[in-house]
Amino acid sequence: MAEPRADDDVYVVEPLLPHRLRRPSDLLRFFATLIVLGAVILLALVAKQTLIGLEADVKEGAELVPLLSRIAAFLGGAAVLIVPVAFAVERVFHRDGLRVAEGLIAAIVGMAGSFLLGQWLVGGNVNDLRVLLTGNRLIEPLNTLLTSVIAYSTAVRISRRPTWRMLMWTTIALYILALFSGRQITIPSAIVTVLVGMAIGYATLYGVGSPNTRPPGNAVVAALRKLSFSPVSARRVEDDHQGSRRYAIGLKDGSSLDVTVLDRDRQVAGLPYRLWRRIRLNSETRRRAIRSLRAELEREALMAYAAQAAGASTPRLLGTSEIGTEAALLAYEHIETRPLDEVPDDEIDDELLAQIWEQVELLQIQRLAHRRLTGDSIHLDRAGRVVLTDARSGEVAAGDLLLRLDVAQLLTYLSLRVGPERSVRAAADVMGPDALAAAMPLLQQIALTRETRAALGKAKHVLPGIREHIVALKPQSKVEEVRLERFRPRTLITIIASAVAAYIVLSQLSQVDVYHVLTTANWAWSGLALVASFASFVAAALMLRGFVPEHLPLWRTVLVQFASSFVKLVAPAAVGGVAINTRYLQKRGIHPASAVASVGASQLIMLVFHISLLALFAYITGSTTPTSFTPSRGLVLVMLAVAVLVVAVLGVPPLRRLVTSRLRKLFSNVLPRLLDVLQSPRKMVEACVGTLMITIMFVLCLDACIAAFGHEISFTAVAVVFLTANAIGSAAPTPGGLGAVELALVGGLVLAGVPKELATSAVLLYRLLTFWLPVLPGWAAFTYLQRHEAL
Template identity: 70%
Template sequence: MSSPDDNAADGSGRDTGRETPDGRETPGGGEASDGREASGGREASGGGTAKDTPVLVVEPLLPQRLRRPSDALRCLASLLMFIGVVLLALVAKQTLNGIEQDVEVGTSRAPWPLVMIAGFVGGGAVLIIPAALAVERVFHRDGLRVAEGLIAAIAAVLVAFGLGEWLIMASEDLRQLLTGGRASVEPLNTLLTSVVAYMTAVRISRRPTWRSLMWVAIALDVFALFTGADATALGVIVSILVGLGVGYGTLYAIGSPNTRPPGSAMVAALRRLGYAPTRARRIDDDVQGSRRYAVTIEEERRVDVTVLDRDRQVAGLLYRLWRRLLLASETRRRAIRSLRAELEREALMAYAAKAAGANTPNLLGTSEIGTEAALLVYEHLDTRALEDVPDEEITDDVLTEIWEQVRRLQAQRLAHRRLEGESIHLDKSGHVVLVDARSGEIAAGDLLLRLDIAQCLTYLALRVGPERSVRTAAAVLGADALAGALPLLQRIALTRQTRSALRRKDKQLLSAVREQIVELKPPGVVAQVRLERFRPRTLVTIIGSALAAYLLLSQLGQVDFVRVLTTAEWAWTGVAFVAAGLSYVAAALMIKGFVPESLPLGRTVMVQFAGSFVKLVAPAAVSSVALNTRYLQKRGIPPGQAVASVGASQLIGLAFHIALLLFFAYVTGSDAAASLTPSRTLLIVLLAVSVAIVVVLGVAPLRRMISTRVRALFSGVVPRLLDVLQSPRRIVQSVTGTLLLTLTFVVCLDACVRAFGHDMNFAAVAVVFLAGNAIGSAAPTPGGLGAVETALMAGLTLSGVNPGVATSAVLLFRLLTFWLPVLPGWASFTWLQRHKAI
């Protein structure tokens, strides 16, 4: 989880990293940006004889952002609720279908004007309100929060898309429950999921007005979806849960502004306890990650202060939850405690250990520090952790005294739960001091007391060997006590640090300790203790077997591709072949349109065919640009103008590519309900463009690089474009060639899909091709090999095409557009070289 903090007081005594009234979260830490140590302490009112005297608090700089374990907890809770809802829906599917029918009947009776208003207002508001909040945050110089929201929205779109498709493929019942049996209904509503993730990541819950507006807009949009039969009750619920999970997961991954109180607030709390601190400094955190301060009070007396931060109470939560699931109930600890409960637990254990006669530091007082932290004040003892003591200094007398401290705790039924090197200290006289009692238990059962013995035996055996560890323990506790701990000498029963040390130093140490105990007292009938509910290896085996079975069944269910290819309709295959051939003519027309000089059409078409051969050894975008530039230079066009002409064709082609992608993406969703809700593909494109703009504008080196390249582009390409614009014929030729080039490929892919008996929407095919082609152009492989096939197959499958048909169609498409042109491309390349045309 989050790492220990290093914070500096800001000299004002105020909490840093809090949210301001306008909703901005100020960064944590109050120290100079150069990281120098700073003094803290505007004096708090209250007790103390020197309350008007400034106090020096020396501490490092707090990180401005923290990964809050509470965000991870909320993300996990959302995930568990999602799983629970899905499982409950499968169990009570008849009830859910009845609810779905009631919802449909109820919404169908809504007045027509209300339906129209809800559709247009709700569909628009769910986009307008997040945009308005983004503008408001940017206006208040809080653009980072907007960027976090956009990242969460992008992640939500991807998760909703993939998860929804997987759910409906995994179960026919889930398909019915999530889509109502309608092909036009998304399993998880992409827009709803991304909006919820966005509003969660920007912490709109802290802005009551914006939160209310957002939920009203979502309610109207959900009502519109129900009236248009574009969503189901289960789909809406799981969309919201997934959005919450992704939003909180993004917050945890990116981090949140630090709100922990600085050292000056700790000083003010000490004054309220009646102390008069004169100076304080941060020292190493304790073993559980709590902050510690060495504070000097009146008459040069020193006390040690432990600060418990509220957000640390769920630190290590996943590990503790796993241990609670893995271990028997008698050994488990509570996974979550409130700040107040943690404070009371440590204080109670400190008083109980002292009353038992154990040598522990005196607890002098406790106090809360505002709402975010609490502190415990201990007397200062000059000690060293046993972890830092050399092995040769750990004598038998030291070992005996350690076991004497353990005996005193056990006599009063107190379990320490962390008897290791960081919790066992030696003072200047060599006497043992026990610290870190926060994990302990009062009125502990026999099992916990025996676990303490097993833990201490193992740790000391790592330091001084099994023989000395067992011999000194037996001298104090007796052989019967060690025999009782014998069944608990299991790796799972030890602390995490001790288990790690065992793996590093001696994996056979536990067996050696057991042998030493058996030599002292041969066991009679010793009851075995099973601490684990199940072994992690068993869980991994079950999950791996289930996954392997699922993948195997999926593979067996695939269509025989060879048989499918042989049954393709040759009429549509012929259409695809003609379209693939016309693409080279279209590419030639496009180049001719951007070159004011005259170019022969036949030879220019041959150059495009030659490009299909060059693509075998170079990426698609690089090969076509280089070959066309070389061709223009051989035609007598100066190098600068040749590069500018090819660059202009590429720039306009990119603009048309984006425009066509947006157009066809919008068309694919235009047959939805009467609302302004965009299609999933358009939403993905818009979010991707938004993130790209934020990244470009927010990263200074990237912004400078882009601006430099744009200036270079305008210095060469734009004048060339102006030359083209002076000729209407060139304009028509360039526009026609650019559009025709894209449309011929789309027609080719569409014909390939139809050749295998699948009737697919032309606009959807266009979106799949445009997206796949963009990936192929960016891929570093020759001709986008591998990347294009994967992207097209995935796009067709997600668009509803059978995976076997999608694979066959893509293979046929690539055969016609990539592999078959290689031979005529090689012939054209050879002929052009022979005639010095390239």
């Protein structure tokens, strides 16, 4: 704790402010520059021919005006050193030599870094990038002088001085033109050099820190004096949830103030999270990702005044002021309160719950959304009255969606404290059942605050309990479903994985002549592969029929399996079939729980068959000495990999909970369903035959595709390759295991002794017959079944 400091007769008790700070904004700019750098390099590699043409045009233009090139060379070469030196002299005269020292550190790091990076590229480590940056000439990939000048300019924050900024960048542009005219740099090299220099400058700023420009407590006291307050004491208290400083100020008349200080360097705190929410959530629910200091001040002040005008119990805002250019303050009347988080659950009675909802109702009548109704923003004063704080998060003139979000948030928080039944009852008494019914579609974890979402992770029963009690109050309410998310993280992962898979498939296609593959394949074997592919759909229908005690028509069930092949285009392999089959069973009048149990039973038995067949075929193949393919050793590796995966899943609590919850949902009623199947020998035989036939038909299809290109390989070896690749494809998040299956099949066949080109051709033919060809009849089956309300 620092010694108290005096401002006239006022002592400010606060910790000693650090002389230097690592600003989050510098780190964010560093990462943003790296992202832009990566995008530029990737785009330049893709559009290489366009850049070559552009360079030729610029070079031709420079040759048309040789005088301009010479002037640029003269001015740029001299000024690129003179301007930084002049800025350094100006800063030293203003006693800001520390900033110049930071710039020199960045310049040295930039020069050394660009030189080492250039040597690494010249060494031939990344040949495509070297050719891109040098144009295959004997020049530096990155200009060391230019990199150090850019790093220096960034580190001294020359961008904050408009005149110097214009002069510096004009000089840099002339220098680049001079280098380009003399064929000493390429366009990609110039852009990459500038970005590398900026990245080094921002990294230096964050590494060494920046001078602390936050006004200390005595500046806060001085600003309060300008607002006609008479402070006699000042003490720093705990920061708020957004990291803003807070002070408890004693006044001469015996009253007190609660002062919140908004620091400019804290404006970007939490920016990555806010940007992620901005991208992910519906535009009506998101907050602005970043605001200026003054906008933040005005926003909080407006919300505070609006809440007072609405008659809500909130601390009165008594004054606002800027503190220089780096901070601003808001002065509230001080009320002795304690947050609801510190109130024991048994002290939260029905009267207190009613008070909380009455305060929220006052805000909602005036279209004010609080947006942070949690235990740290709901307080109780000494008389037990409710006081709402933290107005900065709020919205004035809020839309219906934001008001409903407030109700959903408060319902959830109070349910965590007193239970869903009491929370819903108290809300209904004040807000009415209609308001709760309108908020019910927004009872989604994504709509709640971070703290509430974390608490729900340990109380998953809360949201379903709230919904049940609201439905009991308003059983016939019809409220449209609200989609808050633009996309889910799982969707993003699927898109990225699909892009990688498409790259893998296209790279495989580039290695073979597709026309040659189709024309040289033995049509007899190809026909056998096509028949086997079709038979796999019949086998899947038999398997499903076997696990459903109720009667299912065979050919309609076969059509459902074809429809699932169409759905695989937009869903992972292990998801599409399960969803389609479950929907089909429900449409056949089977209870949803029984439908899920039947599909779960079929998946479980399929998994058992899969593992058993893999072990059996691997053992048979491993005991066959004439072949060079020895899955007995591969089987050991597979088993070790599976064991490591199982240990990792069981050892990480979040993964363990995720897997067990998913398995519990899928297999919760599987055992009773299996007992029903075992009571019918015909059903049991149908289920086992169908399950076994699926694997045999796919293996036969792959074996026939290999034989179609004139290569012989044991059926058991093909079975091991297929079973392994199929397991990988089921785990892949791409539609139909795209990319993962092809890569695994080709790799397995190559290990089995099949030449790579032939293995690639065989796999492409196999995937054409089993994945791509069934899409069109699958779409027709899907449309037909929907038209006849079978899906």
